[in-house]
Amino acid sequence: MSEATLERGLKALKEQIDTPIALFFSSCTHCGMCATACLFYTETENPAYTPINKVEPMRRLWEQEYTLIGRIKKAIGMSKPITDEELEEWQEYCYNACSLCGRCTMVCPVGNDITYMIRKMREGMAAAGHAPEGLIGASKRAVKIGSPMGVKLPALQAQARHAEKDLGMEIPFDVEGAEYMMLMSSMEIMNYPEYMEAVAKIFRQAGKTWTISSEAFEATNSGIQIGSSDIARELVSRVVTAAEKLKVKTVISPECGHAYTAIRWEGPNLIGRKFPFHVKHILEVLDEFRAEGLLKTEGFEEARMTFHDPCQLVRRGGVVEQPRNLLNMVSKDFVEMKDHGIMNWCCGAGGGVSANEDAAELKMQAFKRKKSQLDELNVDTLVTACANCRIQIEEGLEENEMDIPVVGLTEMLAEHLVEDNKTEG
Amino acid sequence: MTEITNETQFKQGLQQLSLADQRAVGARFVEHVISLADDERISFAIRVAKNKDAAEDELAAAFKSAKAAALDCYTRCGADADWSEQAGYFVARAASAIVAPEKDISGDGPAWTAAMNSRMARTCSIIDANTDAESQETGQQYRILEDLLNS
Ligand code: SF4
Numbered sequence: 411m412s413e414a415t416l417e418r419g420l421k422a423l424k425e426q427i428d429t430p431i432a433l434f435f436s437s438c439t440h441c442g443m444c445a446t447a448c449l450f451y452t453e454t455e456n457p458a459y460t461p462i463n464k465v466e467p468m469r470r471l472w473e474q475e476y477t478l479i480g481r482i483k484k485a486i487g488m489s490k491p492i493t494d495e496e497l498e499e500w501q502e503y504c505y506n507a508c509s510l511c512g513r514c515t516m517v518c519p520v521g522n523d524i525t526y527m528i529r530k531m532r533e534g535m536a537a538a539g540h541a542p543e544g545l546i547g548a549s550k551r552a553v554k555i556g557s558p559m560g561v562k563l564p565a566l567q568a569q570a571r572h573a574e575k576d577l578g579m580e581i582p583f584d585v586e587g588a589e590y591m592m593l594m595s596s597m598e599i600m601n602y603p604e605y606m607e608a609v610a611k612i613f614r615q616a617g618k619t620w621t622i623s624s625e626a627f628e629a630t631n632s633g634i635q636i637g638s639s640d641i642a643r644e645l646v647s648r649v650v651t652a653a654e655k656l657k658v659k660t661v662i663s664p665e666c667g668h669a670y671t672a673i674r675w676e677g678p679n680l681i682g683r684k685f686p687f688h689v690k691h692i693l694e695v696l697d698e699f700r701a702e703g704l705l706k707t708e709g710f711e712e713a714r715m716t717f718h719d720p721c722q723l724v725r726r727g728g729v730v731e732q733p734r735n736l737l738n739m740v741s742k743d744f745v746e747m748k749d750h751g752i753m754n755w756c757c758g759a760g761g762g763v764s765a766n767e768d769a770a771e772l773k774m775q776a777f778k779r780k781k782s783q784l785d786e787l788n789v790d791t792l793v794t795a796c797a798n799c800r801i802q803i804e805e806g807l808e809e810n811e812m813d814i815p816v817v818g819l820t821e822m823l824a825e826h827l828v829e830d831n832k833t834e835g
Numbered sequence: 836m837t838e839i840t841n842e843t844q845f846k847q848g849l850q851q852l853s854l855a856d857q858r859a860v861g862a863r864f865v866e867h868v869i870s871l872a873d874d875e876r877i878s879f880a881i882r883v884a885k886n887k888d889a890a891e892d893e894l895a896a897a898f899k900s901a902k903a904a905a906l907d908c909y910t911r912c913g914a915d916a917d918w919s920e921q922a923g924y925f926v927a928r929a930a931s932a933i934v935a936p937e938k939d940i941s942g943d944g945p946a947w948t949a950a951m952n953s954r955m956a957r958t959c960s961i962i963d964a965n966t967d968a969e970s971q972e973t974g975q976q977y978r979i980l981e982d983l984l985n986s
């Protein structure tokens with residue numbers, strides 16, 4: 411890489427140093443507590459995977475550029491300049507070894523939002539040309555095709571036709587004035603199409619109107635994962651435009667963790683205004699239906715089960731009680747993992763890790779933490795609410811020869827619905 | 836003479852079968868889409884499901900390998916969609932349904948689950964071919980069940 415390119419990279423990184431970042435760097439006491447909260451560190455004991463170390467080049471830049479002592483050291487040649495090799499090395503630390511799970515942020519005694527810092531670090535790294543190939547490809551497809559996995563509308567329509575045949579009801583597309591607009595993740599469209607059927611069955615029973623926009627059905631936001639606000643903004647804007655056009659009251663984020671963070675928490679900031687509609691995760695909506703008496707289920711699962719909390723739902727969104735309320739409707743033998751709810755351990759594949767082939771081995775090492783949690787419980791079934799968590803856990807269980815089926819909560823509920831003859835809205 | 840013309844009849848027809856018969860008819864659904872997957876583990880699952888005397892450990896071994904086959908060809912989050920590989924994923928899922936040990940059988944039974952996943956496999960192959968062709972899989976499955984019920 412040429413000096414000019416490195417210069418551009420450093421400039422990009424420097425641009426990410428805002429007031430919170432500067433405050434976080436200056437208040438870090440180097441206590442190391444964030445390391446014990448990070449599964450990439452605990453499962454590998456690699457000190458380079460200490461969360462705060464994942465932003466070390468940015469810290470050095472901050473020190474050299476924005477602190478008096480750093481400037482003096484730089485002036486007299488006592489500080490080491492950041493090199494391109496270092497940035498390349500840090501690609502592994504801030505992309506492969508971080509799922510943006512947010513657990514480190516929960517334990518930092520001085521309140522540093524380390525996850526935010528890593529997000530910012532990724533912004534600089536992406537601009538400096540140090541993002542993983544897998545994430546670059548996914549982001550390009552997201553912008554060009556509308557889906558990071560290249561899922562086009564005809565593919566979704568084909569899946570919808572399949573669901574319509576199975577259910578004997580219409581999957582509503584582009585219905586103006588529907589109460590809810592359903593987003594889908596490409597992962598669900600491709601690997602778990604039963605999610606769409608489950609949603610359709612539940613909404614039919616609840617008597618609620620819903621629709622899918624043919625112009626913006628994708629929930630996944632690769633811009634957030636790679637660290638590009640421009641891409642993230644573009645993808646959020648498409649959803650906002652579609653929701654406004656269809657005049658829906660609520661946009662529903664599907665069983666996908668980071669999609670929820672992207673549209674609900676980062677979305678309004680990205681586009682610089684409030685949304686004229688609500689954004690909710692599917693589990694929040696289903697729990698509202700439950701509270702209103704609109705969900706009628708019958709029977710209970712015989713299996714002893716537990717719930718894996720997707721990080722983005724619990725830590726970023728506070729969606730803790732809703733899945734448990736819903737599980738109680740269909741399970742009498744439900745047990746919690748030792749660390750559950752807001753301190754649950756990540757599956758190891760969020761934040762773009764699963765899209766990043768360079769991280770394939772590491773994500774399985776990180777899965778060992780989930781394995782330990784499950785080893786303590788002796789459960790027959792694991793339930794979750796994120797398609798990405800689900801496939802990572804399925805793969806991890808397979809690799810560790812553990813025979814535990816993994817199911818999506820929405821689908822499980824749909825299987826217990828009392829069949830009645832209400833027609834869809 | 837039983838004739839199946841809709842999903843309700845199809846589901847009821849499957850549910851009146853014994854577990855062994857559900858596995859066997861499910862095996863025929865999978866056989867019908869096996870050309871969409873190139874994996875010996877799927878053929879193994881079909882053989883075991885068709886064998887009404889298959890022992891529990893045989894079922895468990897076939898289930899494990901069919902599940903592994905599915906995990907070998909699913910599309911990773913963020914990876915470029917390959918619908919032909921994805922068809923193989925659903926064939927493998929259908930294959931794992933027909934040999935699932937009793938405790939792992941999902942709500943509607945092995946044959947129904949196999950039928951749904953086989954249809955998904957066919958849908959994926961149609962998406963892959965980029966045509967407007969309508970999948971004939973549902974009708975084919977009705978005929979397979981009729982054959983069994985009328986035999
Ligand atoms: S966000 Fe999660 S994975 Fe990333 S450094 Fe923090 S604890 Fe580790």
Ligand code: SF4
Pocket residue numbers: 437438439440441442443444445462517518519520521522524
């Ligand atoms: S936990 Fe907070 S204060 Fe301690 S090392 Fe990590 S970032 Fe610094």
